[in-house]
Every structure is written in structure tokens, then in C-alpha cells.
Amino acid sequence: MSAGRAQDTREPMLKAENLSKRFGGILALSQVSLEVFPGEIIGIIGPNGSGKTTFVNALTGFIKSDTGKVTFKGQDITNLEPHKIADLGLTRTFQVMRPYYTLPAFKNLIVPLFSPRARRTGGWRGGGKMGSRDTVAVDILEEIGFERDSYVPYKVASSLPTGYLKRLELARCLALRPDLIICDEVFSGLSMSEMASMVPLIEKLQMEGMTLLMVEHRLRELFRLANRVMVLNFGCKIAEGSAEEVMEQSEVKEAYFGSEEVYEYV
Numbered sequence: 001m002s003a004g005r006a007q008d009t010r011e012p013m014l015k016a017e018n019l020s021k022r023f024g025g026i027l028a029l030s031q032v033s034l035e036v037f038p039g040e041i042i043g044i045i046g047p048n049g050s051g052k053t054t055f056v057n058a059l060t061g062f063i064k065s066d067t068g069k070v071t072f073k074g075q076d077i078t079n080l081e082p083h084k085i086a087d088l089g090l091t092r093t094f095q096v097m098r099p100y101y102t103l104p105a106f107k108n109l110i111v112p113l114f115s116p117r118a119r120r121t122g123g124w125r126g127g128g129k130m131g132s133r134d135t136v137a138v139d140i141l142e143e144i145g146f147e148r149d150s151y152v153p154y155k156v157a158s159s160l161p162t163g164y165l166k167r168l169e170l171a172r173c174l175a176l177r178p179d180l181i182i183c184d185e186v187f188s189g190l191s192m193s194e195m196a197s198m199v200p201l202i203e204k205l206q207m208e209g210m211t212l213l214m215v216e217h218r219l220r221e222l223f224r225l226a227n228r229v230m231v232l233n234f235g236c237k238i239a240e241g242s243a244e245e246v247m248e249q250s251e252v253k254e255a256y257f258g259s260e261e262v263y264e265y266v
């Protein structure tokens with residue numbers, strides 16, 4: 001696992017400052033700040049209801065934060081509409097997947113491939129001339145683990161197993177040619193073998209230069225990938241550092257695991 005701290009002299013790609021969000025009597029997010037540097041994988045963990053998805057929603061414009069500021073590639077994106085944030089290169093997957101279930105898998109990528117950002121950047125990889133969007137869609141699916149010569153990219157999304165649907169979510173993000181992808185529980189619902197094949201896929205994205213934020217309950221897989229981890233509890237950031245560092249902290253053990261030992265996860 002790489003440390004990631006050496007990168008701190010660079011400008012953060014994404015910077016959240018003191019984000020807060022209240023839902024009626026619930027303070028879902030309280031003054032949470034985070035910096036994400038180019039090429040990093042940051043994990044966001046915490047017990048159920050600790051504010052992880054609220055944080056992601058506030059970063060990506062799906063909810064308006066009450067206080068705080070979000071900067072992406074130097075631009076203030078606080079409370080911008082989600083499509084404008086996506087157009088700048090910050091995309092996300094959803095915990096509850098939202099594919100077009102009645103369309104073949106590859107056709108799910110046509111909408112993002114027609115987006116202004118995909119048109120501007122000129123297609124998948126290389127910035128060259130956009131080829132047939134169907135071909136580009138299958139190219140992207142192949143990148144993310146759909147076997148090109150099988151029938152799987154052409155099956156309707158509703159017939160795909162969870163592992164492929166999770167990949168399809170990622171592929172829809174990739175079609176936008178983003179700089180940063182936020183993955184909301186990309187491992188949830190996957191079998192052990194599906195998880196085992198998802199890990200190298202994420203590693204490959206990072207090696208190709210992608211920056212990722214991963215909200216996860218699957219700690220074993222996350223800790224193989226994450227350069228740094230932020231821990232939330234009751235809407236507050238209670239720890240940040242390497243997986244080993246945060247799991248040493250008694251507040252994290254108390255919040256996340258009761259008093260159980262957590263070394264087995266690291």
C-alpha cells in the first residue's frame with residue numbers, strides 16, 4: 001500500500017472544506033473537510049448512517065450543503081447542478097444502481113457518449129476523432145471487463161448479474177472521460193469472485209491515471225486499494241490517514257467495530 005502523503009505538495013484535485021448538512025433534526029454532515037490529490041484512491045468508511053453518501057451527494061451536487069465549499073481542479077463547484085459538475089470531469093456511481101434496464105448493456109453508454117464533455121474530449125482515449133459510438137461503447141465495456149467477443153455487452157441490462165451491473169456503472173462514468181470517479185459501494189452485492197476481479201480493475205484505472213474516491217463497507221478489498229482513508233461517524237470526520245493508522249485509533253474501533261480487534265481487515 002502506498003503512502004500518498006508525498007503528494008501533498010501538489011494542488012488537490014478535489015477539496016472539500018467544512019461541509020455540513022442537516023436533515024431536520026439530524027446533522028448528517030458536520031464540518032467535514034478532505035483533500036484528494038491527482039492519482040490517489042481515497043477510501044471513505046464509517047458505520048451505517050455516518051454520513052458517507054451525504055458527503056458524496058454534497059460533493060457531486062445531488063444535495064445542497066448548508067455550509068462549506070467544494071473546489072474541483074481549482075474551480076468552485078459548491079452546490080452546482082450535478083450535470084455541470086460531471087461536465088467538469090467529476091462523476092460518480094450510485095449505491096442503488098440506475099442502468100437503463102431495458103437497453104442492451106452497450107447502449108447504456110450512448111447517453112454519456114453524447115454528453116458535451118465526451119463530445120469535447122473527442123471520444124474514448126487519445127482524444128482522437130469520435131468513432132461509431134456503438135463501437136466506442138463496446139470498447140469501454142471491454143476495458144472494464146466485458147468480454148468483447150461474448151454476447152454479454154449486447155444483453156439487456158436487466159439480465160446481467162450484479163458484478164456486470166457494477167462494471168456497467170463504472171463504464172458509464174468512464175464514458176464521460178472523467179478526471180475523478182466517486183464509487184459508492186462498488187463492492188456491495190458482489191460474490192467473492194466478482195470482488196476478486198473488481199480489485200485489479202480499480203488498480204488498472206489508477207495506473208492509467210484515474211483519481212478515485214471510494215465509499216465502502218468492504219474494508220479488506222478497500223484497504224488493498226486505498227492510499228488514504230477517511231472515517232466518518234455521526235456526520236463528523238473522526239480519523240484520516242493510512243488504513244493502518246486509522247484502524248489503530250481507539251475512536252475508530254469504538255465507532256466502527258465496538259471494541260473488536262480490527263487487525264484482520266488490514
Ligand SMILES: Nc1ncnc2c1ncn2[C@@H]1O[C@H](COP(=O)(O)OP(=O)(O)OP(=O)(O)O)[C@@H](O)[C@H]1O
Pocket residue numbers: 023026027028046047048049050051052053054055
Ligand atoms: N434525504 C434525507 N432526509 C432525511 N435524512 C437523511 C436523508 N439522507 C440521509 N439522511 C440521514 O442522514 C444520516 C446520514 O446518512 P447517509 O446515507 O449519508 O449515511 P451513510 O454513511 O451513507 O450510510 P450507509 O452506510 O448506510 O449507506 C442518516 O441518519 C440518514 O438517515
